[in-house]
Amino acid sequence: MSATATAVQTPLTSLPAWKALQAHYEKVHSLHLRDLFRNDPQRGTRLTVEAEGIYFDYSKHRITDETLRLLLDLARQSGLHERIEAMFTGEKINVTEKRAVLHTALRAPRGEVIKVDGENVVPAVHEVLDRMTDFSNRVRSGAWKGFTGKRIRNVINIGIGGSDLGPVMAYEALRYYSQRDLTFRFVSNIDGTAFAEATSDLDPEETMFIISSKTFTTLETMTNAQTARDWSLRKLKDERAVAKHFVAVSTNEKEVTKFGIDTANMFEFWDWVGGRYSMDSAIGLSTMLAIGPENFRAMLAGFRAIDEHFRHTPFEKNLPVLMGLLTVWYTDFFGAETVAVLPYEQFLRRFPAYLQQLTMESNGKHVTLAGERVNYATGPIFWGEAGTNGQHSFYQLIHQGTRLIPCDFTGFSKTLHPLGEDHDLLMANVFAQGEALAFGKTAEEVKAEGTPDWLVPHRVFEGNRPTSTFLLDELTPASLGKLVALYEHSVFTQGVIWQIDSFDQWGVELGKVLAKKIVGELEGSGPAPGSHDTSTTTLIERYRKARG
């Protein structure tokens, strides 16, 4: 294993920059954004970065120049630069699974050399992309026929977690660019309702299933895949139909073959692509089918632009580094427990859900790379909602509740659907919310409006609620790629500071194992056969009795 991956690290809380930040926090935590802006007329232009078509305004954060200096010191003392290089060059930085972490290779241009165990992985990436391109062109043009000779009109992706959330999010986000005579559906949940509802109005003769699973052993996906097979064959009545209606995206050739899918219809990816980092691998096959190979490659170019920015830009101008450091600042020093992701773009409505896996499966860890329990907070809870909907729901708590919730606003200067004044109204709300959260409204201002004294406290907005604003030109495949890559690398930055393995997910194992055990105990009636605590036993027994 590489030296960088296993190097003994100074504990985070012993780093000089961490200690300096602790002392610094005491001095600055009560500063108000009103004063920070009043004392620095340039703040709103100074604390911004523009790169790769993204304007990032971080001036409405509770930081001073000294805070930034210390956070950047923390990044350096944490070896962030070395860790970035280790990731990009294929070192096995996922130490608990002994794997390289190379989603960045998925968007590397032909001709680049990135080695894992001495082998250049880039040619294989492009070989798969080329196969995906050929397949997508055939399905999109109608050249690929179903078993009975009809063209494919419906595509259903069956997968879960990283094999679902990225594809769904990207399909929704880029629907404007999609081929509208193809219908796309996504089945993830192990719940008959999900499959039944997705297929109720579809004809098996015109329906193709993409079985997406890195491992090809995931219970939900394999169960749904079997249901899909039965559903298809009930009408098509011939095993040979599987070859025309099922394709697989996986790293596991053996299991794909066992399921009955010809490996000619398998699109490969590799163990160095984490599930939640896989939307631009073959897992994105549904995305390519929807938006076409050219648009898919434009999306990859967007990812690549941010990869290059992250790898080569000095930290003080580096978007993902700044984003990651700000998250650390609020999580560890202010005790903030969540981050709200608020894209003002209807097409990005699944973006918060996508980010939940990316951020929380990556950084929801309490043990360092060295196996020690951390004595500081790690990954915050990411959540959110698109557009102004949240304003009429949970923004009340962000404005006037007792919790500090840093918010990420994302907006686009141009809309894909210009309708009257809609877009100006939408964007006015982005800017208004950032302003209201930062500066609030004082008791004096409320009183001056003629508010009776008893009502004044209720109408005061304390302000000092921190926000980031990301302004992009237009939602395109490339800009989506850039946005996702920003968060991927921000998550990486946070994980490096927290000294955790952002690329494993052992926390999902126990529930899976117990569910496998319990499922065998649900049949029959009377006392539950397994040995569980009294709560679980009672729940199982009630279920056994009720299901009959």
Ligand code: F6P
């Ligand atoms: O939830 C755990 C997990 O392993 C995720 O990391 C992954 O994205 C998901 O399950 C699906 O796994 P697979 O692609 O192997 O079916």
